[in-house]
Amino acid sequence: MTIIKNTGGFVPRDRNWQPAALTPQYKTSVKRSPQAALLSFPTTLSEETNPVFGHNMLGDLDNDLIHNYAASGESAIGPRIIVHGRVLDEMGRPVPGALLEFWQANAGGRYRHKKESYLAPLDPNFGGCGRTITGEDGSYEFRTIQPGPYPWPNGMNDWRPAHIHFSVFGHGFAQRLITQMYFEGDPHIWLCPIVDTIDDKAAVESLIAPLDMHRTVPMDSRAYKFDIVLRGRRQTFFENRVEGM
Numbered sequence: 735m736t737i738i739k740n741t742g743g744f745v746p747r748d749r750n751w752q753p754a755a756l757t758p759q760y761k762t763s764v765k766r767s768p769q770a771a772l773l774s775f776p777t778t779l780s781e782e783t784n785p786v787f788g789h790n791m792l793g794d795l796d797n798d799l800i801h802n803y804a805a806s807g808e809s810a811i812g813p814r815i816i817v818h819g820r821v822l823d824e825m826g827r828p829v830p831g832a833l834l835e836f837w838q839a840n841a842g843g844r845y846r847h848k849k850e851s852y853l854a855p856l857d858p859n860f861g862g863c864g865r866t867i868t869g870e871d872g873s874y875e876f877r878t879i880q881p882g883p884y885p886w887p888n889g890m891n892d893w894r895p896a897h898i899h900f901s902v903f904g905h906g907f908a909q910r911l912i913t914q915m916y917f918e919g920d921p922h923i924w925l926c927p928i929v930d931t932i933d934d935k936a937a938v939e940s941l942i943a944p945l946d947m948h949r950t951v952p953m954d955s956r957a958y959k960f961d962i963v964l965r966g967r968r969q970t971f972f973e974n975r976v977e978g979m
């Protein structure tokens with residue numbers, strides 16, 4: 735019989751760093767946010783040790799949005815970029831085997847979605863979705879085109895900064911993170927009602943990927959660096975080993 739020892743649990747979410755659920759300048763949050771006080775439940779083992787993903791679930795072009803929807807010999811239209819970084823926990827430890835999924839508008843700022851209403855044209859060679867899994871050092875990389883900003887029905891004239899959406903599965907459901915990456919130098923960042931829901935300026939800056947000339951490919955792609963920090967475990971990894979030893 736396997737004895738499962740204490741797995742430690744994850745550090746609670748810092749609600750001073752994360753945006754509040756109710757932020758009326760972001761209109762959708764008014765109906766989405768909880769109407770009653772939250773209830774707290776202790777996590778269970780399955781929530782602290784799952785999910786687990788393997789590299790063999792990935793397709794060859796899953797991390798290449800320039801080509802993964804394009805016809806043979808074609809490629810997506812737009813500024814070619816590499817997005818790379820590391821997934822770390824709050825203690826600075828790499829998170830290997832984390833599944834990253836990303837989705838974005840095309841270079842004109844339009845999504846491939848049936849409810850999309852922006853008049854910018856679709857790119858027949860761009861789907862806008864991809865995924866990858868972090869390596870042993872928590873690193874990841876994918877290729878795409880730089881998305882365009884787009885208008886959205888919130889205020890009278892609100893525009894989203896250029897951004898890439900990320901979903902991250904770490905080593906437990908407590909580490910699940912949905913976030914957005916912005917691009918250094920985009921003036922829309924500081925005008926955006928969604929960005930404005932984040933009170934801490936340093937937290938906003940952590941979502942802005944700087945241009946990384948060290949990882950550019952000459953005559954091919956520029957690069958942006960985006961590190962992602964997930965919630966950490968209270969104990970060190972060594973203390974956390976669970977397999978009834």
Ligand SMILES: [Fe+2]
Pocket residue numbers: 839894897899
């Ligand atoms: Fe978006």
